[in-house]
Amino acid sequence: MSGDWAGGAGGAGGRLLEVRDLHVQIPTRRGTVRAVDGVSLEVAGGEALGLVGESGSGKSMTLRAILGVLPSEAKVTAGQILLDGVDLVPLSSSDLNKIRGPKMSMIFQEPMSALNPVMRVGQQIAEGPRVHLGYSRARAAERALELMRRVGIPDPERRFRAYPHEFSGGMRQRVMIAIALSCDPEFILCDEPTTALDVTIQDQILRLLARLCAESGVSLIFVTHDLPVVAQLCQRVAVMYGGQLVETGDVRDVLLEPRHPYTLGLVRSAPDIEEVRESLVPIPGSPPSLVSPPSGCRFHPRCAFAEEDCTVLPTPLRELAGRPRARSTACLHYERCEDAAGAGRAVP
Amino acid sequence: MSAISMPEPALAAQAEQHAQPRQARRWYRQPALAAGLILLGLIVLAAIAAPLITPYNPIKQNLTASLLSPSAHHWLGTDQTGRDTFARLLYGLRTDLRIAFIAVLLPFCIGVILGSISGYFGGWVDTVLMRLVDIVVAFPFYVLIIALVFVLGPGQRSIYIAITLVGWVSYARIIRGEILVAKRQDYVLAARSGGLSPVRIIGRHLLPNVISQAIIYAMSDIVQDILAIVTLGYFGLGVPPPTPDLGSMINDGQNFLTTHWQLTTFPGLAVVLVGLALSLIGDGLADIIRPGTT
Numbered sequence: 001m002s003g004d005w006a007g008g009a010g011g012a013g014g015r016l017l018e019v020r021d022l023h024v025q026i027p028t029r030r031g032t033v034r035a036v037d038g039v040s041l042e043v044a045g046g047e048a049l050g051l052v053g054e055s056g057s058g059k060s061m062t063l064r065a066i067l068g069v070l071p072s073e074a075k076v077t078a079g080q081i082l083l084d085g086v087d088l089v090p091l092s093s094s095d096l097n098k099i100r101g102p103k104m105s106m107i108f109q110e111p112m113s114a115l116n117p118v119m120r121v122g123q124q125i126a127e128g129p130r131v132h133l134g135y136s137r138a139r140a141a142e143r144a145l146e147l148m149r150r151v152g153i154p155d156p157e158r159r160f161r162a163y164p165h166e167f168s169g170g171m172r173q174r175v176m177i178a179i180a181l182s183c184d185p186e187f188i189l190c191d192e193p194t195t196a197l198d199v200t201i202q203d204q205i206l207r208l209l210a211r212l213c214a215e216s217g218v219s220l221i222f223v224t225h226d227l228p229v230v231a232q233l234c235q236r237v238a239v240m241y242g243g244q245l246v247e248t249g250d251v252r253d254v255l256l257e258p259r260h261p262y263t264l265g266l267v268r269s270a271p272d273i274e275e276v277r278e279s280l281v282p283i284p285g286s287p288p289s290l291v292s293p294p295s296g297c298r299f300h301p302r303c304a305f306a307e308e309d310c311t312v313l314p315t316p317l318r319e320l321a322g323r324p325r326a327r328s329t330a331c332l333h334y335e336r337c338e339d340a341a342g343a344g345r346a347v348p
Numbered sequence: 349m350s351a352i353s354m355p356e357p358a359l360a361a362q363a364e365q366h367a368q369p370r371q372a373r374r375w376y377r378q379p380a381l382a383a384g385l386i387l388l389g390l391i392v393l394a395a396i397a398a399p400l401i402t403p404y405n406p407i408k409q410n411l412t413a414s415l416l417s418p419s420a421h422h423w424l425g426t427d428q429t430g431r432d433t434f435a436r437l438l439y440g441l442r443t444d445l446r447i448a449f450i451a452v453l454l455p456f457c458i459g460v461i462l463g464s465i466s467g468y469f470g471g472w473v474d475t476v477l478m479r480l481v482d483i484v485v486a487f488p489f490y491v492l493i494i495a496l497v498f499v500l501g502p503g504q505r506s507i508y509i510a511i512t513l514v515g516w517v518s519y520a521r522i523i524r525g526e527i528l529v530a531k532r533q534d535y536v537l538a539a540r541s542g543g544l545s546p547v548r549i550i551g552r553h554l555l556p557n558v559i560s561q562a563i564i565y566a567m568s569d570i571v572q573d574i575l576a577i578v579t580l581g582y583f584g585l586g587v588p589p590p591t592p593d594l595g596s597m598i599n600d601g602q603n604f605l606t607t608h609w610q611l612t613t614f615p616g617l618a619v620v621l622v623g624l625a626l627s628l629i630g631d632g633l634a635d636i637i638r639p640g641t642t
Contacts, residue, residue, distance in 0.1 A: 069540045072470070100543030113534040118556045127552070128542055179542065 015045040015084060015186045015219065017066070017104075022079035024058070024065050031291040035061040035074065037243035040317075041221070043187065048213060048220040050230035050251065052266065053240035054287050059223040062240075063189045066221070067106055068096045083187075101132045105180040109192040111172035115164035121175050122148070122160030128182035147178040151208060170201035174208070181212065190222045194229060206233050227270045231255055239263045242288040242298035245317055249327035259320060259327070259334040261303045297332065305336040381632020388625035391618075395441040404432035406439040407590040415608055424610050427600060437614055440592035445622070447507060447587070448574045454512040456566055459519020460559065464550045466520065467527030478524070481517040489514060493576050494585065502585045511573055518569065519562050526558035560637040567630030571623045578619055594619055 024036035036058040043049045051059050064070045066081050068088060081088040083103060088096065105128075108114035116124060125147055126140035135143060141160070148156035151174040164172055173193060180188050190209070194202040210233055213220060222234055230237050230251060237254050239247040239262065247260040258264040265283035285302035288294055294301050300310040310332055317328040331337065394401060404422075410430035418425045424433035466477040484492070496510035530536065531554060539549045580586035581595020589596060594615040601611025 067541050069537060094545070097543040097545060100541055102543070106538070106541040108534055108538055110534055114538040116535045116539070116553050116557070119553070127544070131542075131544060131548065176538075179538070 016082075017041075017043045017187050017219065017221075018080075018082040019062070019066065020080040020082065022062065022065060022081065023077045024061050024070065024074055025077045026071070026074045028073075028291070033290045034243055034293065035290060036065060037290075037293075038079075039240070039243075039245055041238060041245075043219050043221055045186070045219055046213065046217045047236065048210075048222060048234040050234035050237040051221060051223045051240060052225060052227065052230055052237055054225060056287050056290070057240040058243040058290075059240055060191050063106065063191055063221065063223055067100060067104060067189060068093065069100075069106075098132075101128050101185065102183040103185055104187045104189065105183070105185045106189045106191065107173075107176050107180050107193040109195050111169060111176050111193075111196065112164065114176060115172060117164055119163075120161050121164060121167065125175065125178045125182055128179065132183045143182065144178070147181055148175075150181070150212070151175075151178045152204075153178070169197050170204060173197060173201075173205050177205075177208065177212070181216075181218075184216070185218060187219045187221065190220055190224075192224050192226075193222075195224065195226070202229070209233060227255060227266060239266070242293055243290055244298060244330065246299065246315075246330045247328070248317065249320075253327055257338070259329040259337050260299075260331045261305050261337055262299045264337050265302075297330065305331075305333050307333060378632040378635060380628045381636070384625045384628025384630075384632060387621065388629060391441065391622055391625060392445065394438055395445055398435070398438035398442055402432065402435040402438060404435035406431060406435040406592045415604065417608070418610060424614055425608065427597075427611055428604065433597075433611060433614065436592040436597060437594075437618060440594045440597055440615065441618055441622070443587055443591060443593050444574055444577050444581075444595075447504060447577050448570050451508055451511040451573050451577070452515070452566055452570045454508065455515030455569075456519055456562065458512065459516035459521075460523050460555070460562055462516065463520035463523030464527055464555060467524035468531055468546060468550055468554065474524070477520065481520055484514060484517045485521075487514075489572065490576060490579060494580065494583065497580055497585045502580075502588055504587060507577060507580060507586065511576065515569060515573070518565060522561050522565055523555075523558060526561050527554055530554050530557050560633075564630055564634045564637070567626050567633060571626045574619065574622055574626075 019039060019041040022036050022039045023034070026033040026035055039058070039062055041049065041051075041062075051062065053059050061070070061074065064074075065076055066088070068091070070076070076089050079089070083099065088099065091099075115121065122141060122144045125144035126135075126137075129135040129143045130137070130140040145156045145160060148159065153159055153171060153174050159167075164175070167175065176193070193209075194205050197205060206229060209220065212218065220233070222230065224230060234251050236249065237251045238245050239254070239260065241262045247254060247258065247263045249259075254263060255267060258267055262283070265281070268281040269283060271280060283302060288298050288301070294311075296309075296311040296313055297303070297306070297315040300306040303310065313332060315330040315332060317330050320327045320329060320334070408431065410426070412430065413422075413426055414428050414430040416422050416426040416430075422432050422434065424437065426432055427436070462477055466474045492514050493510045496513060497506045500506035500509060527550075536549060536553060539553050544553075577586060577593075578595035578598070581593040581597075582599045584596070584599070586595050587593045597615040598612050601608065601615070604611055
């Protein structure tokens, strides 16, 4: 099941980030939390992959595992994270430090708390190039100014010496993006970077990210629970539920023709500007416990289509036949989604 | 309120009002801090400029002029060996302040470094260091200092060693606690995600955010150190005579307390003033640089 949906929209060749059967576990007093349970992903050069799911579905943990910055209690218990064929999981933190920054970087949800409050923003942007690229102070400062211009911070010469609290939320997120770009990484992991921003700023930031991706060929893994955001920015999407992937494929395919009842639920519970629906349909129930997840399909207790076999059979991702592009679902009875979606709305 | 029709000067005034909380944090707007700084400045100035203020040599005895009362020549009189009390007071301040400021630096540096390591890395390093801290804290400060200096023998070097051995624990505790909280902040996660080394994360990202707490504590720690130095001098464990020192002056004057009260009172008063100045500075600094108020 690993890596079985390669060859997405990117296809530019070259750089490749591969996650194979990743397991992350957190021991707690109530038992072991299986935060990530067998996730496999692939991102090729220049591609933007959306990782969607509810809070606590393991999206952020997956990102942090890729970058090797899991909370101290959490451990990668199985699986591989391959960057250009090199497994990152067994690397020491000092070896990882040569990758974090120049090859991969991260953008966080809260731009205020992710910036050091007592350090000038220019210096925070210049720090990466100084450490990783061996730039002199002057050259790193120049690089920071160039980045600030690139991410659209007005008057960078003056703003260079400002502190984070002197910036608005959107400007802070631009600073974060500048920091993430500072060492020319190949992959940027975004952990809900627009969630804390209001909608107009969110749109600006998304456009900026899309432009930067197109300009520099950087790949994104974009974690969010916001489907429209994924539709705007990403070519492919992976849907996570209870620490596992339940559906993957091209964004249009997945969002317009969901083949997993959970994705269908997500789509139906999001408002749509083009089509006025009578009411949004929430998904009943609540996310599963990751200490003792339901047997069989983890979604079955909340699923309208669940059958007897859903409660017992394992549900790995399976490729869908007859699709132009790699598309897979974990649902045993995905045909029912087809019927439900067909009844619910017109498929273009 | 009609914000739209607000004329420009009014807008400017409003902007100025917004800027005011920051202005108020300037040092000269903090009465406690300003008073402390001025007082300490005067004391330090007097100690440094001692040779210019008084013509007398603080260690030169003049047995024909012993135990004189205050006069125009000897502002605070003379002691039993005819040394000018005012001169000894100024030079004594010089000695004690110098020792105190140096003695606060070593425990500050050692405590901050060990506290950072303990708080950031945790694990067995933290356990070992904190048990060590517990052991030192279990003894009363002055008792431990006096015992250590007693073992090491009187003198400046012993004072530095004793204060360092005992003093670092408070800094280590403060910094460890602050780092434990600060390292959970997103900016530390961001710094780790940026591939920065632990040394750089601690030095450039964590310490600038938490060091103010140690600086505030250092102000009250100097007071404690000065008291320790004076106490040691009083017990004859401090700077060996004839170097002037406030503690030994208080002790020497004690024998003449009923007839020549100024011999003991003024050195004691000097200690109180130094302590007051440093406490005021510590309070004022705490108000200004306490994190979360900027």
